[in-house]
Amino acid sequence: MNIIIAGGGKVGSTLVSQLAAEGHDLTLIDWNKTVLDRTINDSDVLSVQGNCAAMDTLLTARVKEADLLIAATNLDEVNLLCCMTAHGLNKNIHTIARIRNPEYTQQIYKMRDSFGLSFTVNPERQAALEIEKLLKYPGFLRRDTFVGGRTEIVELRLDADSKLIGIALSEMYKTVKARVLVCAVVRKGQAYSPKGDFVLESGDKLYITAPTANLTALLKNLGVITRKVRRVLLCGGDRISFYLAQLLEKDGMDVTIIEQNSERCRFLAEELPEASVSLGDCSDQARLEEEGIASADAVVTLTGIDEMNMIVSLYASSRKVPQVITKIGRPENARLADSLALGSIICPREISSGAIVRYVRAMQNQESAAITVHAIADGQAEAVEFLVEEDTPHCGEPLKALKLKPDVLIASISRQNRPQVPGGDSVFLPGDTVVIVTSGRGTIRSLEDIFA
Amino acid sequence: MNFKLMGKFLSQISALEFLFMIPALVIALSLGESVAVNAFLLTMAIIAGFTLALWIPCRKGGSSFGIREGMVCCSAAWIIMAVLGCLPFIFSGALPRFVDALFETVSGFTTTGSSVAADVTAFPRSILYWRSFTHWVGGMGVLVFLLAVSPGEGGKGFTMHLLRAESPGPDVGKLVPKMKQTARILYLIYIGMSVLNLVFLLCGGMDPLDAVCTMFGTAGTGGFGVRNDSLASFSPYIQNVTTVFMFLFGVNFSCYYLILLGNFKSVFKDDELRFYLLLIFASIALIALNVRDLYATWEETLRHSAFQVGTIMSTSGYATTDFDLWPGFAKGILLLLMVFGGCAGSTAGGLKVARAMLLLKSLRRNIRQVLNPRKVQVVRVNGKAVDETVLDNANAYLAAFVTILVLSFLVLMAEGMSIGSTLSGVLTCLNNVGPGLEQLGPTCNFGGLSDLSKLTLTADMLIGRLEIFPILILFSRTTWKRK
Numbered sequence: 001m002n003i004i005i006a007g008g009g010k011v012g013s014t015l016v017s018q019l020a021a022e023g024h025d026l027t028l029i030d031w032n033k034t035v036l037d038r039t040i041n042d043s044d045v046l047s048v049q050g051n052c053a054a055m056d057t058l059l060t061a062r063v064k065e066a067d068l069l070i071a072a073t074n075l076d077e078v079n080l081l082c083c084m085t086a087h088g089l090n091k092n093i094h095t096i097a098r099i100r101n102p103e104y105t106q107q108i109y110k111m112r113d114s115f116g117l118s119f120t121v122n123p124e125r126q127a128a129l130e131i132e133k134l135l136k137y138p139g140f141l142r143r144d145t146f147v148g149g150r151t152e153i154v155e156l157r158l159d160a161d162s163k164l165i166g167i168a169l170s171e172m173y174k175t176v177k178a179r180v181l182v183c184a185v186v187r188k189g190q191a192y193s194p195k196g197d198f199v200l201e202s203g204d205k206l207y208i209t210a211p212t213a214n215l216t217a218l219l220k221n222l223g224v225i226t227r228k229v230r231r232v233l234l235c236g237g238d239r240i241s242f243y244l245a246q247l248l249e250k251d252g253m254d255v256t257i258i259e260q261n262s263e264r265c266r267f268l269a270e271e272l273p274e275a276s277v278s279l280g281d282c283s284d285q286a287r288l289e290e291e292g293i294a295s296a297d298a299v300v301t302l303t304g305i306d307e308m309n310m311i312v313s314l315y316a317s318s319r320k321v322p323q324v325i326t327k328i329g330r331p332e333n334a335r336l337a338d339s340l341a342l343g344s345i346i347c348p349r350e351i352s353s354g355a356i357v358r359y360v361r362a363m364q365n366q367e368s369a370a371i372t373v374h375a376i377a378d379g380q381a382e383a384v385e386f387l388v389e390e391d392t393p394h395c396g397e398p399l400k401a402l403k404l405k406p407d408v409l410i411a412s413i414s415r416q417n418r419p420q421v422p423g424g425d426s427v428f429l430p431g432d433t434v435v436i437v438t439s440g441r442g443t444i445r446s447l448e449d450i451f452a
Numbered sequence: 453m454n455f456k457l458m459g460k461f462l463s464q465i466s467a468l469e470f471l472f473m474i475p476a477l478v479i480a481l482s483l484g485e486s487v488a489v490n491a492f493l494l495t496m497a498i499i500a501g502f503t504l505a506l507w508i509p510c511r512k513g514g515s516s517f518g519i520r521e522g523m524v525c526c527s528a529a530w531i532i533m534a535v536l537g538c539l540p541f542i543f544s545g546a547l548p549r550f551v552d553a554l555f556e557t558v559s560g561f562t563t564t565g566s567s568v569a570a571d572v573t574a575f576p577r578s579i580l581y582w583r584s585f586t587h588w589v590g591g592m593g594v595l596v597f598l599l600a601v602s603p604g605e606g607g608k609g610f611t612m613h614l615l616r617a618e619s620p621g622p623d624v625g626k627l628v629p630k631m632k633q634t635a636r637i638l639y640l641i642y643i644g645m646s647v648l649n650l651v652f653l654l655c656g657g658m659d660p661l662d663a664v665c666t667m668f669g670t671a672g673t674g675g676f677g678v679r680n681d682s683l684a685s686f687s688p689y690i691q692n693v694t695t696v697f698m699f700l701f702g703v704n705f706s707c708y709y710l711i712l713l714g715n716f717k718s719v720f721k722d723d724e725l726r727f728y729l730l731l732i733f734a735s736i737a738l739i740a741l742n743v744r745d746l747y748a749t750w751e752e753t754l755r756h757s758a759f760q761v762g763t764i765m766s767t768s769g770y771a772t773t774d775f776d777l778w779p780g781f782a783k784g785i786l787l788l789l790m791v792f793g794g795c796a797g798s799t800a801g802g803l804k805v806a807r808a809m810l811l812l813k814s815l816r817r818n819i820r821q822v823l824n825p826r827k828v829q830v831v832r833v834n835g836k837a838v839d840e841t842v843l844d845n846a847n848a849y850l851a852a853f854v855t856i857l858v859l860s861f862l863v864l865m866a867e868g869m870s871i872g873s874t875l876s877g878v879l880t881c882l883n884n885v886g887p888g889l890e891q892l893g894p895t896c897n898f899g900g901l902s903d904l905s906k907l908t909l910t911a912d913m914l915i916g917r918l919e920i921f922p923i924l925i926l927f928s929r930t931t932w933k934r935k
Binding site: 002025026027033041044045046 | 629
């Protein structure tokens with residue numbers, strides 16, 4: 001597809017490298033020559049220097065031949081104007097804008113058509129939603145949902161005292177007493193597609209798929225604490241914190257925010273009547289103790305500085321806080337921190353670029369039936385959801401009789417919205433929803449592609 | 453330095469040369485030139501051995517390709533192409549000495565067209581074909597060709613660094629987002645125009661093999677002739693066709709892409725193209741006035757003036773008349789055009805019209821700056837302000853160009869030729885033109901020079917084709933330092 005990306009900032013540059021790797025024709029618009037030069041050297045893209053909201057610049061970037069425009073500059077107003085102009089020049093173009101100011105949420109929803117918007121992303125809000133999901137169902141580092149929320153792929157890290165250490169996957173059922181499927185394991189940064197004789201070690205990150213009910217049983221039998229989160233401590237009071245506090249208030253949790261800037265504190269206190277907002281430096285351990293870090297059920301570090309977030313999270317882990325979530329701005333820092341006790345890691349720019357990449361794939365797959373796509377195992381594999389059609393080959397044949405591609409695994413089959421963990425005798429029928437896990441990114445475009 | 457990756461890349465280049473030689477072998481077989489057949493077979497065996505020797509240890513090379521690797525790969529690829537490509541000349545006995553054969557091959561690949569051979573009609577015709585073919589592939593560039601045909605997308609940054617090193621001009625860009633697509637478009641335009649040129653030549657009743665060779669020389673703006681008097685003894689029609697196509701191949705290829713897209717407006721408004729056309733018409737007019745007494749009719753005067761301007765400006769180097777006999781003023785203009793060369797992004801050599809334009813404009817700015825030091829001024833091309841780094845690079849390029857010119861001039865002066873011959877000889881090689889003046893004029897050749905002079909000029913041709921820096925960095929210690 002022919003895609004224009006306006007703005008080469010955090011989200012823009014992540015998108016460029018991801019979409020270029022998937023073989024799209026990309027044009028990047030930015031006013032900053034240094035940004036453009038760096039991007040041209042790293043990825044196979046065309047660059048246009050200028051103001052992305054100006055008609056001239058958009059015409060130079062051949063907006064009339066483009067299929068999609070992604071406006072990801074750091075200014076909402078510029079993004080909106082950019083999408084409006086592009087839509088005015090090319091009626092058939094899809095547009096995605098990054099809109100982060102909550103004050104615009106309503107008008108964007110109501111005036112979508114006059115803005116010419118197809119889709120909006122709000123990195124902070126999406127990160128907040130992701131964190132909320134983790135806090136509502138604690139125990140896992142990450143959850144991706146399929147089949148309308150009935151099937152999930154979760155990330156589980158094995159600590160040194162886990163019951164699963166030294167156990168082969170084929171023996172796993174005896175310990176966890178729940179039907180689950182391990183579809184990928186990341187060990188020391190390398191992803192594996194495990195077979196039955198794969199023996200688990202401390203530090204492994206498992207990607208498990210199962211119906212949601214089975215996952216709850218898994219956590220219980222593993223002895224992972226699933227106590228409901230009641231007291232949450234948010235370190236840092238920026239936008240994510242604001243959105244998150246709103247969400248958590250609705251869920252009935254008790255939220256404390258520590259923020260350094262007194263004006264920001266004032267604003268938060270005004271806007272969030274239920275939350276307790278306190279002024280202070282969260283790198284100060286005495287201050288954290290004062291706010292009751294030791295008795296918190298969860299600590300989320302959300303300051304703008306990665307190092308600070310990591311330090312505070314390490315301290316929270318040392319104080320035996322049951323659930324720790326760390327926001328990391330640069331994904332490469334997240335990979336570096338893999339061996340540290342930072343709990344779940346949330347990277348807003350990867351979340352929003354992930355959402356955009358999913359939109360792009362959905363646009364591409366309009367004829368095939370990929371419903372959802374999630375990148376798992378640190379981006380080394382992906383899980384794709386398909387609807388089985390009448391003309392899908394091998395319907396009704398048992399899985400053990402099918403020849404699949406070596407890097408493909410059928411993770412779940414749902415019939416009438418009842419998900420199952422597939423076995424050798426399982427079959428899929430028209431109307432079923434199937435979740436596939438594959439290590440080849442972007443190679444499985446339709447369900448027919450999985451057969452060898 | 454990622455030597456394994458470079459080895460893998462260079463093995464692909466030599467494999468490509470193997471494929472390029474197949475048509476020459478077929479021609480040799482069909483004409484029954486047994487000496488040439490043996491020469492090509494032996495060369496291809498050597499190339500195959502070299503390719504395997506490089507490919508086997510390096511086939512698992514990684515994919516991290518930085519700017520250093522790109523530049524070194526580019527120069528190494530051209531040197532390897534030249535060394536392997538000169539073998540048929542040696543084995544067939546056409547040019548038995550290595551230095552001569554290397555000079556001839558480098559002159560071919562760099563689309564210079566200077567020759568050391570006194571009598572090319574004595575060469576086997578398949579060897580003549582190979583000699584001209586090097587022009588065609590060298591014109592658009594062998595790395596661009598590899599990029600267009602190789603499967604896969606290449607590693608990160610792989611393609612851009614290579615293209616930058618090989619493509620002529622001050623500011624290298626892409627036509628479409630994908631590098632590979634850009635390379636394909638360039639080659640398709642190139643092939644389309646070459647075929648058109650060939651059809652026109654065949655319509656003029658030219659012998660097919662001669663027509664192919666002449667087309668190769670025109671398209672690549674090389675200029676190896678198939679006769680000793682270049683194009684002088686061909687019909688005026690052939691000469692005029694060649695004149696037009698030499699001008700066409702000296703134009704930036706992205707202009708043709710814009711025409712294909714139907715965007716005529718930006719083509720007409722292109723500053724470089726306008727300056728190029730202005731230079732062409734002004735030079736033809738001035739030369740025609742200057743040499744009008746030498747020819748019988750106005751038709752002949754104009755034809756010869758236009759052809760000579762075309763051949764020098766596009767840096768081809770054919771000749772239809774001995775322009776060394778022209779008056780001084782006409783020769784002066786030709787010498788100036790030699791330095792200007794064709795447009796950036798064309799197959800021509802020289803300083804490039806775009807760069808010359810930038811230099812003149814920044815000179816004008818500096819003069820105004822002296823008179824009015826507080827005024828803020830920008831240099832504009834096509835109505836857009838030019839980045840200062842591009843101007844700095846153009847100035848640095850000129851400095852490097854002059855330095856190399858002076859050094860080569862000193863070496864060549866040891867031959868004891870006149871200053872005019874020596875200077876024009878160095879200029880013609882450094883700008884990939886072909887013929888010089890006086891003792892190195894269009895009716896003479898470079899065969900009488902010493903080995904040292906030939907090697908110096910060989911290096912000059914490579915330096916000129918790759919635009920100086922890729923070759924110069926081979927001699928920088930930083931290039932070879934471990935990272």
